[in-house]
Amino acid sequence: MLFVIIAIGLLVFIFIGFYNSLIRLRNQVKNAWSQIDVQLKRRHDLIPNLIETAKGYMKHEQDTLKGITEARSKAMGAGSVGEKSKAESALSGAMSKFFVVVENYPDLKANQNFLALQEELTSTENKIAFSRQSYNDQVLFFNNKIQMFPSNIVAGIFNFKQEDFFELEDKTERAVPKVDFSS
Amino acid sequence: MWELIRANKQKSLILFFVMGICLMVLGYFIGGAYGGEEGTFFGLGLALFIWILMSVISYFSGDSIILALSKAKRVSPNVHPQLFNVVEEMKIAANLPAMPKVYIIPDPAPNAFATGRNPQNASIVVTAGLLSQLNRDELQGVIAHEMSHVLNRDILFMTFSGVLLGSIVFLSHVFLRSMWFTGGRGRRYSSRSKGGGQIQMIMMIVAILMAILAPLMARLLYLAISRKREYLADATAVRLTRYPEGLASALEKISSTDINLTSANKATAALYIINPLKPKGRKLSNLSSTHPPIDERIKILRTIAGGANYINYQNAFTKIAGRGKRSNIIPSSAIHDKENIKLQTISKPEPASTKKGVRDLGDLMRAVNKYVFISCLCGLKMKLPPGFKKDKFPCPRCGRINQVPIAELAVLAGVTQGLGKQHTKKETTPSHKQKFVYHRTGKGWETFTCPCGSAKQLSPAFDKDFFYCNKCGRKIEIKS
Numbered sequence: 001m002l003f004v005i006i007a008i009g010l011l012v013f014i015f016i017g018f019y020n021s022l023i024r025l026r027n028q029v030k031n032a033w034s035q036i037d038v039q040l041k042r043r044h045d046l047i048p049n050l051i052e053t054a055k056g057y058m059k060h061e062q063d064t065l066k067g068i069t070e071a072r073s074k075a076m077g078a079g080s081v082g083e084k085s086k087a088e089s090a091l092s093g094a095m096s097k098f099f100v101v102v103e104n105y106p107d108l109k110a111n112q113n114f115l116a117l118q119e120e121l122t123s124t125e126n127k128i129a130f131s132r133q134s135y136n137d138q139v140l141f142f143n144n145k146i147q148m149f150p151s152n153i154v155a156g157i158f159n160f161k162q163e164d165f166f167e168l169e170d171k172t173e174r175a176v177p178k179v180d181f182s183s
Numbered sequence: 184m185w186e187l188i189r190a191n192k193q194k195s196l197i198l199f200f201v202m203g204i205c206l207m208v209l210g211y212f213i214g215g216a217y218g219g220e221e222g223t224f225f226g227l228g229l230a231l232f233i234w235i236l237m238s239v240i241s242y243f244s245g246d247s248i249i250l251a252l253s254k255a256k257r258v259s260p261n262v263h264p265q266l267f268n269v270v271e272e273m274k275i276a277a278n279l280p281a282m283p284k285v286y287i288i289p290d291p292a293p294n295a296f297a298t299g300r301n302p303q304n305a306s307i308v309v310t311a312g313l314l315s316q317l318n319r320d321e322l323q324g325v326i327a328h329e330m331s332h333v334l335n336r337d338i339l340f341m342t343f344s345g346v347l348l349g350s351i352v353f354l355s356h357v358f359l360r361s362m363w364f365t366g367g368r369g370r371r372y373s374s375r376s377k378g379g380g381q382i383q384m385i386m387m388i389v390a391i392l393m394a395i396l397a398p399l400m401a402r403l404l405y406l407a408i409s410r411k412r413e414y415l416a417d418a419t420a421v422r423l424t425r426y427p428e429g430l431a432s433a434l435e436k437i438s439s440t441d442i443n444l445t446s447a448n449k450a451t452a453a454l455y456i457i458n459p460l461k462p463k464g465r466k467l468s469n470l471s472s473t474h475p476p477i478d479e480r481i482k483i484l485r486t487i488a489g490g491a492n493y494i495n496y497q498n499a500f501t502k503i504a505g506r507g508k509r510s511n512i513i514p515s516s517a518i519h520d521k522e523n524i525k526l527q528t529i530s531k532p533e534p535a536s537t538k539k540g541v542r543d544l545g546d547l548m549r550a551v552n553k554y555v556f557i558s559c560l561c562g563l564k565m566k567l568p569p570g571f572k573k574d575k576f577p578c579p580r581c582g583r584i585n586q587v588p589i590a591e592l593a594v595l596a597g598v599t600q601g602l603g604k605q606h607t608k609k610e611t612t613p614s615h616k617q618k619f620v621y622h623r624t625g626k627g628w629e630t631f632t633c634p635c636g637s638a639k640q641l642s643p644a645f646d647k648d649f650f651y652c653n654k655c656g657r658k659i660e661i662k663s
Contacts, residue, residue, distance in 0.1 A: 035275065056644035113640075116264070116653060122319070123268035130276035130423075 018154040025142040029163050032135035033081070036166065039127045040075070040088060046124060047072050047095075050117050054098075057108040064101050068094045081164040088128075095121070132166050139163045187493075188336060191415075195340035198408060202347040202401055203234045209351065209397050213358050215386035223386075233354070237346050245342035246298040246306055249454065253296075254446040255286035255308045261654070262287070262550045263314055269323050270307060273330040276423040283307045283333060289548040292444040293317070293437045296454040297329040298338050305333040311551060312442065315544035317433050324420060324430030325437075328456055331419030337412045341454055344405050351401050355394035362391065409453050410475045417480060418496035421487060431484035438477045479503060557636040559585055588636035619652075623663040633659060 051065050058065065071094040075087040099118075108114055143162045146155040154160075207230040214226015241248075260267040267285060274282055283297070283305040293313040299305035307329050317325065332338055421427045437457045447459035457477060486499040546556070546566070553569040561581035574587050621631050621639075629641040635655035649660045 052645070052647070053642075056642035111640075113653065119265055119268065123265075123272060126268075126272045126323075127275050130272055133276065134278045 015154060018151045019158065022142075022145060022151065022155060022158070022160055025138070025145055026160065026163075029135070029138045029142050032131065032138045033166075035131040036128065036135055039124055039131055040084075043091075043121070043124045043128065044072055044076055046117060046121055050114075050121065053111065053114050053117060054102070054108060057105050057111075058101070061101055064094075064098050068098055081166060085164075085166050092125070095125070136165050136167075139165055187415075187419075188334070191335050191337070191340075191412075194408065195336065195343070198340070198344055198404065199238075199347070201404065202344060202351065205397050205401050206230050206234050206347065206351050206354065209354055209390075209393050212386055212390035212393050213354070216358075216383065216390040219383050219386075230354070233350050234347070237350050238343065241342050241346040242300060242339075245346065246300065246304070246338075249298050249342065249451055250286060250306060250308065252446070253288060253308065253451055254290075255288045255306075256551050258285060258287050258551055263547065265319065266309065266314060266322070266326075269319070269326050270330075272323070273326050273423060276327070277330050277334045279305075279330070279333065281305075283330075285309075287311055287314070287547070287551045288444075288446060289551045290444055290446060291315075291544055291548075292442040292459065293440055294444050294447070294459050295325050295329055295456045296451075297332045298342060298454060299333065300339055301336070302333055305338060307333075310444065311544055311547045312440070313437070314547055316436055316440075320426060320429035321433035321436065323424055324426070324433045325456060327420035327423045328416050328430060330423065331416040332412070335412070335415060335419060337416065340412075341409070344408075345453065348398075348401050348405050352398045355398050358390065358394045406453075413475055414480070414483075414500065417484060418493055421484065421496060422493065427484040427487045431481045434477060434481050434484070438481075555588060555636070557585060557588065558638045559583055560630055560632070560638065586632065586634070586636070588634070618649075618658040618660055620660045620662060623661060633657060 047068060051069065054061075054065065068091070071087070071091040075084070075091045078084040078087040102108060145151050146160050146162055207227055210226040210228075210230025210233075211223050212226070214222040214224070214229070216222070218225060266287075270285055271282060279302045281303050283299070284307070286306055286308040288294075288308060288310045290310045291312040293310055293316050295307070295309040295313055297305060297307050307326065309325070313325065314322070332341075417430065420430050424430070434457065444455075444459035447455065452458055452460050483496070483499045483503045486502055487495050488499070489495050546564075549566050550556070555567045555569075555571070556564060557567065558564045559578040559581065560583055561578060563578055563580045565578070565585070567587065571587060575584050576587065577584055619634055623629060623641065627643055630638060631641075632638055633652045633654065635652060635657065637652060637654040639652070639659065641661065645661070647661065649658055651658055
């Protein structure tokens with residue numbers, strides 16, 4: 001009788017442990033996602049300033065500027081992780097196109113305000129890449145835990161769902177995630 | 184990642200206790216050499232006391248002692264925004280719980296180090312020379328290396344073992360010196376019996392031997408581990424940035440300098456990314472150097488192929504430094520993770536402009552020393568020392584009368600106290616609340632000065648009613 005009680009107590013204890021570690025992992029995933037979100041928002045905030053600064057100089061590049069503005073508003077409207085990663089990588093593409101075009105405008109490149117903005121955007125771009133890296137690490141941990149025995153039993157009972165990876169749409173884009181316009 | 188940190192912590196703990204035991208054995212025999220049997224207990228107790236005292240001191244204020252020794256100054260983000268950006272990027276990449284404090288040493292020699300108790304209380308220190316000589320990628324490599332020391336918990340280990348090594352060296356030094364002067368007469372203090380005298384004689388010989396050997400052994404052990412940690416930090420830096428070329432060319436630039444870092448000394452030399460004390464003769468023995476040979480580190484970084492994982496660094500290491508032998512830089516328990524991390528392609532290096540670099544260096548050193556910069560409308564940049572009292576003065580080139588941003592001078596003067604508090608406040612609410620109104624005169628290009636002293640330009644295309652000053656955060660209203 002005593003043994004049965006001890007065994008049940010032990011099982012409950014292990015059960016609670018698994019449940020708690022699942023919750024902790026899920027919160028870490030959420031936290032990592034909010035880290036990315038902060039950086040994405042920062043990028044969205046910086047872009048209007050950038051366009052404002054560039055507009056006066058780049059009279060003949062209205063299409064490029066318009067492309068960025070459109071990509072930005074699309075990215076701001078995106079909801080799920082999958083949608084967001086698609087829209088954000090489109091925005092990244094538009095931005096890198098812009099910075100290639102900038103090379104033709106030495107006046108703009110000499111503008112102090114623009115240089116400061118450029119540094120901020122480079123940094124934000126890098127921060128997005130780095131936080132994506134750590135978000136994906138967390139998601140991998142979490143998804144492994146959900147799929148593996150015995151924690152998958154607890155995950156099944158409480159209906160834990162696997163999280164999406166934050167991946168870049170285009171495979172070729174992954175090779176050049178670096179935005180380098182050295183100061 | 185976690186296996187690596189755990190293995191590192193264990194090694195630090197082992198080293199810490201080995202050194203402590205070394206210290207106590209030394210104390211035991213030295214005590215015995217002077218005071219016989221009671222002396223051994225006294226010596227043991229004294230050594231234990233020194234060990235505990237030193238550990239407590241280095242735990243709570245080791246980092247501030249080191250920072251003060253190396254003349255590092257805490258800076259705010261506006262002194263060098265790029266540095267802060269890079270540090271924050273690396274903080275995100277390393278997934279650290281808190282942003283490390285950033286210090287700059289106003290010295291033209293390029294170098295960097297990290298110190299602190301744990302990732303929550305870490306400090307990253309760079310010299311002004313480093314900032315002026317490296318480009319963004321290289322700076323990122325160096326900061327990643329320092330962040331790896333924080334992440335791998337090397338910072339506490341370095342301070343602890345440095346302090347313990349110091350006390351062992353000190354104790355044996357004092358003993359040997361006293362032997363030299365008293366000529367071994369110390370034993371007469373408590374020679375009560377002939378037998379005791381004999382034991383004391385043996386004690387004396389052992390003590391002399393220990394006093395000669397212990398510092399040597401402790402130093403070799405310390406250096407061996409410190410060299411290994413440099414390699415390991417390189418490997419982690421590559422894993423964080425995925426760009427080994429950045430760190431490699433940074434190391435190349437730092438090592439090619441012929442300026443000596445004046446504030447570095449023997450005690451702090453092991454902390455720096457590259458040994459700041461240049462040995463007079465080339466090729467000192469590998470056993471006695473705090474850092475692995477720099478050429479080797481660069482070569483390893485440049486041979487990494489296939490990915491940014493630890494296994495790739497290990498392979499490159501065996502190829503270059505191992506010379507066929509199997510020597511593990513990375514604990515094998517940490518290597519097993521098979522995740523495939525891609526390297527970034529090497530971007531073209533841009534030519535460095537030395538003239539601009541020299542000017543930047545001077546400006547940076549002034550900024551660290553709390554100078555205030557104001558730019559005249561004619562384009563001249565003027566540097567005001569921290570004690571500047573007048574509220575306006577004429578430009579030496581064009582004669583315009585310039586307003587001195589007295590508020591900013593006062594803020595900078597108090598920058599060392601409560602810097603963290605000020606920083607958070609600045610993010611939520613700008614410290615200068617009152618807005619500034621500028622009336623446009625025409626439709627073309629216009630230039631004016633914000634009350635904080637920074638020059639503003641309005642383009643013909645500017646059509647908004649207001650914008651925020653990028654220096655002080657003040658709202659500037661534009662009326663036409």
